[in-house]
Amino acid sequence: MIITQKYFLHFPVCETNTPIIYKLVKDYDLEVNIFRALVSSEGEGYLVLDVKGEAGSIKKAMEYIESFGVTINSVKNGVVRDESLCNHCGNCISHCKTGALHIADLKTRKIVFDDKLCIACGKCVDNCPMKACSTVF
Numbered sequence: 182m183i184i185t186q187k188y189f190l191h192f193p194v195c196e197t198n199t200p201i202i203y204k205l206v207k208d209y210d211l212e213v214n215i216f217r218a219l220v221s222s223e224g225e226g227y228l229v230l231d232v233k234g235e236a237g238s239i240k241k242a243m244e245y246i247e248s249f250g251v252t253i254n255s256v257k258n259g260v261v262r263d264e265s266l267c268n269h270c271g272n273c274i275s276h277c278k279t280g281a282l283h284i285a286d287l288k289t290r291k292i293v294f295d296d297k298l299c300i301a302c303g304k305c306v307d308n309c310p311m312k313a314c315s316t317v318f
C-alpha cells in the first residue's frame with residue numbers, strides 16, 4: 182500500500198553531512214518532498230519532509246535513519262504553540278490556511294492547534310502578537 186507520511190527530523194551535529202535523503206530515494210524507492218531545512222549555527226540539522234512510498238519501505242527507511250541517531254517525529258514539524266503564552270485573540274486563524282489553528286468550541290472560542298494539519302508555513306509565527314507560536318526554522 183502506497184502512503185504519504187510527514188516527518189520532522191533532527192540530525193545531531195555529526196550526521197549533517199550524511200547523504201540520507203539520497204539513500205531514501207535510491208535504496209528505499211521513496212519520493213521525498215522537503216518543505217523546510219536548516220543547519221543551526223551549532224551544526225545540528227532540522228528537516229520537514231513528506232515521504233511517499235510503500236508503507237513497509239518507509240518503515241525500513243525510518244529505521245535506517247534512526248540508526249544514525251536522528252530523532253524522528255511523525256506528527257510535529259518544528260512548529261509549536263506555547264499554550265501558556267496564548268491569549269486566544271484568534272489573529273493566527275486568518276493566517277492559517279490549513280485549519281491547523283482553529284476554534285474547536287464556539288462557546289469557549291479557545292484556539293486549538295492540530296499539528297497533524299500544520300504544513301510549517303510559519304505564518305502563525307510571524308503574526309502572533311504574544312509570540313506563542315514558534316519554530317526551529
Ligand code: SF4
Pocket residue numbers: 262266267268269270271272273274292308309310311312313314
Ligand atoms: S495569534 Fe497567538 S495569541 Fe492569538 S490566538 Fe493565535 S497563538 Fe494565541
Ligand code: SF4
Pocket residue numbers: 260276277278279280281282298299300301302303304305306314
Ligand atoms: S505554521 Fe502555518 S499551517 Fe502551521 S499552524 Fe502556523 S499558520 Fe497554520
